[in-house]
Amino acid sequence: MSRFFRSKRQNPQENSTTIKLYPSLQQNITHFKQTVGESTDIVIRTFKAGQTGSMDIAVLYTSGLVNNELVHDFILDTLMSEIRKTPLDAPAHKSKRYKTKHIEENGNKAYQLIKDYAMTGGNVTDIDTMEKLFLHVLSGDTVVMLDGSIQAMAIDTRGWESRGVEEPSTQSVVRGPKEGFTETLRTNTALLRRRIKDPNLWIRSKPIGSKSKTDVAVVYLHGVADEKVVKEVYHRLNKINIDAILDSGYVEELIQDETYTPFPTVYNSERPDTIAAGILEGRIAIVVDGSPFVLLVPALFVQFFQSAEDYFQRADFSTLIRLIRYMAFFLALLTPSVYIALTTYHQEMIPTSFLVSLSAQREGVPFPAFVEALLMEITFEILREAGVRLPKAVGSAISIVGALVLGQAAVEAGIVSSAMVIVVSLTAISSFVSPSFNFAISIRMLRFGFMSLAATLGLFGILFGLIILTLHLASLRSFGVPYLSPMAPFIGADQKDAILRFPRWKLTTRPRLINQSNMDREDAKAPKPEKRKRLNQRKEQE
Structure with missing residues (x-):
């Protein structure tokens, strides 16, 4: 290799x-x-x-x-x-x-x-x-x-000052490990090696960047990862010809499959347990020196709805939370556009009492629903960006107080209606449910497109946008693996950990399109949990 x-x-x-x-x-x-x-x-x-x-x-x-x-x-x-x-x-x-x-x-x-x-x-x-x-x-x-x-x-006498292992700031969990990657390459590889004590865990690094000479390591489980995908990762890294690599985002942008798409085709995380779980499934991790975010390929659409905590809780709890994430995805994507389409073109679909209330609220609003929603969405995006850039001590306070004060003032001034404030608030809260930050940005970008289609063609425009979005997702690939797998193409065995999360003892195989050689997990022979009735019978016999 x-x-x-x-x-x-x-x-x-x-x-x-x-x-x-x-x-x-x-x-x-x-x-x-x-x-x-x-x-x-x-x-x-x-x-x-x-x-x-x-x-x-x-x-x-x-x-x-x-x-x-x-x-x-x-x-x-x-x-x-x-x-x-x-x-x-x-x-x-x-x-x-x-x-x-x-x-x-x-x-x-x-x-x-x-x-x-x-x-x-x-x-x-x-x-x-x-x-x-x-x-x-x-x-x-x-x-x-x-x-x-x-x-x-x-x-080898490397020993510069570096940040210690701390709790991840972008992917926090209630139950699970609190360790996060740091900016030191060997610390990050050691966190992975500590979780996977297998001699087949291969770690190979090379410097990339003619000026920075940044060490980039490829980590994968030999015999489990698909050799074709491993060769493709090496091939794309070898083609990089750049002055400097200052963060893993440089590598992500240079090796991704598709540039002109709002959806990320490379997964990144600062949690060692998440990256280790991906490696055990047959994925390949790319660790960049100087960056606490480790890349993971291939990346699938369903992967961005999964959190590390899904596997630390019971299966029924994890399934419920995962279904809530899918619902929040559609709410964050379509709530403003559906409101625009109903109030502009399809008033007959709104209950009469609610329609009368909306008409009374919008009586003094001088703008159409599309302009009203656009103003509120842009204002909220500015507040969210300001909250991120401001110091932590005042950032959260400015974003929350700013949203409350501006929303209330806009309603009292007659610029927007009360219903629009509720719609924008529900949309904003739903966008925070996504476990992946870069995937949430994709939703924020697509939301404005659906708002334009709703203002132009109503619900037919939203339906047309969903068809185009589905076709676009079906055309994407991540290192040769279909982006919508295991739904398209449909793989029945992989449905156990896609939208739903089956119990641990049923997850006996690795994803088929990611792993082609070693499909069975080591815990495939794990016994099923015994029922309470059998335990009680044994106690009585004793």
Whole structure:
């Protein structure tokens, strides 16, 4: 599988500047200093070693990206005190050519000696080019170079300040784990490894971005994930040719199947349990260093209605809550448009008493229902965006107070009717029910389109929009998997965890279109829960 991680589109400028390390230590240091521009956060420590102190050694690292205790106690202390008794020197000779030759030979021997017996780091990597030297030093590793050696060693000493594991802010649950991903790649992979202790959990990473060199890791369960989907993920990542990757949103936009669609075709989450559950189903996770949101592919339409808490509660509770989410989806999408269509074109469908009340409310409103709904929706969107951007201490207060004050003032001023305030409020509350934030944004975008269709053609326009929306959803793919699966195409075995959530002991198979090789779960032989009657009979017999 490693051949899929070789980038097919390489920057020709990078190839032309790839330079091998020089045998001369001073020449390597000079080239390094000229390239980094004498940056003050780069530490270059040079000293001498050997019995006579004639072997020059340099240690390079970036201050702030390394663990200082590891660098000082296990690298500098070892090199400056322990190996001073070791004969690393080249023999003296009158001929300069003879001495230079033996310095290079002795430098390569000293390099191997230090690597095999002196370095106590857990991960030591050989470096032979300037490009690798820059990458390791600027990534938080410590590089040791010897005079006369054409190789250098990079020791893993990364230890920068990072945010600890905290509760996710966007996907909170009442019952379940409270851990969330952080901005550190290895912390995120460790959270996944702690939940899936299987040797078939493969984690492979590569740097993406010619300037940022951001580490991007692909995590999947070998033997469970579909090999075709895994190859497609590698292929799309290898095609990325960009200066920098600063968040997983960059990768999501570059590898998604369809650009011109309001629906997300790549799932993201900051919950390790959600990503681990997706991996166990046969999906592939993409972890980006510097981002707490991990991508998960393939993504299906029903997946955005599922929450991690659905699997921590009983099946009947989870099914009820999931049905409420589907109902909230249609309310958030169609409530304003249905109100516009009924009050504008289909008054005969409204009960007489309610129609009289609506007419009395709208008697002093100067705008048609469409303009009235448009004004209220835009106002609420502005308030919601302001609540997000303002500081947390005042953001929620401004959004709530602003909505109440503006709504009441608009009704008293005769700009909107009381019924329209109720409609917009119900729509806004329903849009918050979605467990996925980016899917809720899709609903907010489509709502304005349905409002326009309702103002133009009434209920026929809404029906026409639903048909177009269904056809569009049926045409979408996520890494080759139909977006509406398991409803279209209909898969009976996968209906146990689509709209409804069956009991745990009935979820014995993985999704068919996502997983093609290993369909049965390990808990497929789990016994059914025994009935209370059988337990009572056993107690009586005892």
